[in-house]
Amino acid sequence: MAAQFGRRLRKGAATTAVAAAAVAALSASQAPGVTVDGRGGQATADTTPAPEETADVGATGNSPYYTDLPPLNSPHPSPSASTGPGTAGRSEAGIPATVLDAYKKAEAALREAKPGCNLPWQLLAAIGKVESGQARGGRVDADGTTLSPIIGPQLDGNGFALIKDTDGGAYDGNSTYDNAVGPMQFIPSTWEWAGRDGNGDGRKDPNNIYDAALSAGHYLCRFGWDLSDRGDLRKAILSYNNSTDYLNTVLSWLEYYRKGTHEVPDGTGALPVDRSDDHDRVRPTPSAPATSRPGSGSGSTPGKPAGSGPSPKPPTSPGTPSTPPTSPGTPSTPPGAPSTPPTTPTPPQTPTDTVDHLENAGTAKLTARAGDVFDERIRARAETATGKAVAAVRIRFTVIGDTDTTFAGGESVATVVTNGSGVAVAPALRAGEKTGDVTVRATVVGRMVPGLGYRATVTERVADTLVRTGDAELICAPGGEFADRVEVRATHDGAAAGKVAATATLITSADDAAPNDKGPYFKDADGRAVRTLTGLETDENGLLKLPRLYADDTTGTFLLRVTTAGGAALTVELTVAPAGTTSPSPSADPSESPGA
Template sequence: MSAQFGRRLYKGAATAAVAALAVAALSGSQAPGVTADDQGRRTTSDTTPSPDALADDSATGNSPYYTDLPPLDSPKPSPSAGGTGGTGTDSESGIPATVLDAYKQAAASLQESKPGCNLPWELLAAIGHVESGHARGGRVNADGTTTSPILGPQLNGNGFASISDTDNGAYDGDSSYDRAVGPMQFIPSTWEWAGRDGNGDGEKDPNNVYDAALAAGGYLCRFGWDLSDPSDLKSAILSYNNSTDYLNTVLAWLEHYRKGVDEIPDGTGTIPDDRSDDGSGANVQPSPPASQSPSTPPSTPPSTPPSTPPSTPPPSTPPSTTPPTPTDTVHHLEDADTALLKAMAGDAFGERISTRAETSAGKAVAKVRIRFTIVGDTDAVFTGGEKYATALTNSSGTAVAPALQAGEETGDFIVRTTVVGRSIPGLDYTATVTERAADTLARTGEEALTCVPGGEFADQVEVKATYKGAVADKVAATATLIKSAEDPTANDKGPYFKDAEGKPVRTLTGLKTDADGLLKLPKLYADDTTGTFLLRINTAGGATLTVELTVAAAESTTPDTTESPSPSASPSA
């Protein structure tokens, strides 16, 4: 079943313009159906298969979806951690904090496991909006599980594909027909092989936004698709729900989110109104927001007037309130004994950041998601290559960040911790990256380094650098022909190197050890001065080695031809 754009309730010409621009920019033309070529790759064709033909091979079984389009004005993110979370946010186009975190975490995971897919998190956000309005406006708990299941209509062939029950109701509670399940609307037969554990709890739950987002990313990255290629992007989206209108709607939201996203608190997002089936056949509707009650049609007025109220008003009943979530109870963040964060360029930090979530009374709060964001001019990253990571607090209220990996840029940078879904002050940690260093230098050969005046040394000097016994690669070094062991200034006579123009130089800078910690110096030459000279090599970190060089005239090899006096004749008797 394909959506009928003519039945949509657009929000003015501006919204239609957004859709037209996005589709023109990203799709380029009306997308055809999805088929497979002779290499097994899914490609586009001129004929759109029927819903039943692709239902078992799509994520959603071509279930209904939300057809509203993005507003004309893009969100304007504030300069807060992670680039989201502005004030005065738009609940219609904003993304709830936990759901946004799930999209980004899934994309980061796929970037590590399938880098050639080039999956943008904004694509997951676009599909998440179209499929469930971002888990019904972010109605999820701290683990990312929806507060109640999200189920599509029965896929019984009545306006939809016909898919008989495949899971005995395990996922969708329906033992007659399958239904799309969860914030990314997977049908049970697809979830069975595509399901993932995105939040590390050991379960694959289609109603958990972390699990569902990671599964959606894996689904979109199958068949070797490269989503930076417009053709592959269209094929992947159509495989999720085989409808040209679905493709265009997803592309419109993808373009919208690429321009900027507001992070909004969980549970405050707007649930879209317009559905591709106009609500027909959807006998299981999304639950209302947690803060609301299901709408009840007005009952027929009673035939008898209500009784006269008592003279004394009854005691008022306090309105029912939803119990606060663990996230709601967090008052502040505390450091949980994180040690000094210091690493050499290119190395992993030996310490990991630990942060504790506490109430105003200082009590630890478990099951709260903490975001760690690298801030500042640095190329340091978390394990996996990302600038941000999230972790759930344990029973002692502590969340531990993944290991930090230092880049090549030295200096200080900040890791900021914040509570996902709450606007409370973050906690900053300073991390320091120092230059690569060596503490030991040794020659790789033992041969004596000698030369005749005006000649060149037969062997080049090669050394190996180590740091605490391990290879010290890419370590900066200098080499200087010094005057004496007590005077490290450059000598003005004796051995020398040559510069690019062939002129003598006695100090080399900008040297670096290679990946094996080796440093091989250029050829050495000698002037006419004879004697013993010193070459000193220094590295960052304080390693020093002094090498002895000898310049001496060649020994004579002419044989001695002087005759010894002949013995005197013995006197005659």
């Protein structure tokens, strides 16, 4: 059975005080735009993501996380120190070898795929520490897969987000609710589109640290964020788990790891203790003071020594009733009569609550050649049951199926807020190399209404013109090898036609495109003669250089025809003759006069 996060013990009061001070300092240094409520958490207004910044519940479904903060001492203690103040820093700075390797490989991959993101591996390490304690201290096998699945609490709305099952229990073993999964704690619905294969085994496994780290990197780098910019860095972290406390905790570990870290053996990493959902605290009793939650101080009453027992009830002033007086005209409740509980006001409806359905907002037929950007952009309109437009609603567009077609930036999902006309316009689609139909689905974030499907068609790359890049005569002696290779250039509408499929055939005659059974030939991998080559493709510049040609003992002039997708064709003459002779043209007829 999938292992659950275990109950965590509470840290001592000293550690709690240090954590509270560190969080307060980080909160004070925040850029404008994020507010903090009275409990140190993100205010309600800040929990609504900005347009195109984050999905409704982030990567983790706002699951619980470890709240331990790094020690204040340096991560680089004296080499001879094995105990004392420096030991904690060295222990906390150590990252299990395989886990550290996964973070660094993910950084290298993102440097190639999205160089403008400037993702530091230390950010992945900070998130990995907060989400799973670096895969439970590095309890992974040689391939990076956790020795047992890391499954967070079920997201049933009881203190967490409410996310009903989206994967049939495939990732989390829960067919009723979703759970965050793996060392980077992805919820199944996010993993479905964000998951990447980081170790090249052909699988996308959220419990593999290489897959999870690369996926987290791509998730943090979406929307064109530059993580070297403080504002974009904050947005990216909040999109992972939408909490100011979470943001501050990750930032503190990021700075700590930037100061220095080192590799430790797998399975020996320092394990965190406190977690954001740890409610197993000592409750106040008449004989003992209340134990505080992290960040709330020592738990004693201000102005009163800790442990001195409950405060005596203050005396009642003469003439002052012990209960508040009844307002004039308000009937008092008869003794023994049941009191009427106060009614909870019904929260006002949000724009999302009023959405009844989605409509196509004028999107026409979507067609593009492989590698091109679709001219048309997908538009969806959110409407009430009476057809009224609904503004300020988040619409999620998802590219579905086995396709390499994506939105701009290489992502397969985008969230857009409807405008004043109730219309959300998806980012431009870029066709991949896989041809055929692609489905893009639009859904309302936070509202269970039927989605809207759009079909886009990717057609193959084409060329309309083929020309030789050289004009040298192609001559070979019988049984020999042609000195020059045939090279052609393909264009479409005058521009280079790259990655266009092509075929080369040594044809029988100008009027008969069947392969010839004699004359020049290519060689296959085993050295056998072949006279038709398929699966050819022009390069990025539209160039195609054919393999070397050979001649059998048959003399004469022969024809090589090259064709491409889109109908471009070129016929090239090849001459096989003894040295010093010239073969007649393939179209020559002895009965015709020289003039003809």
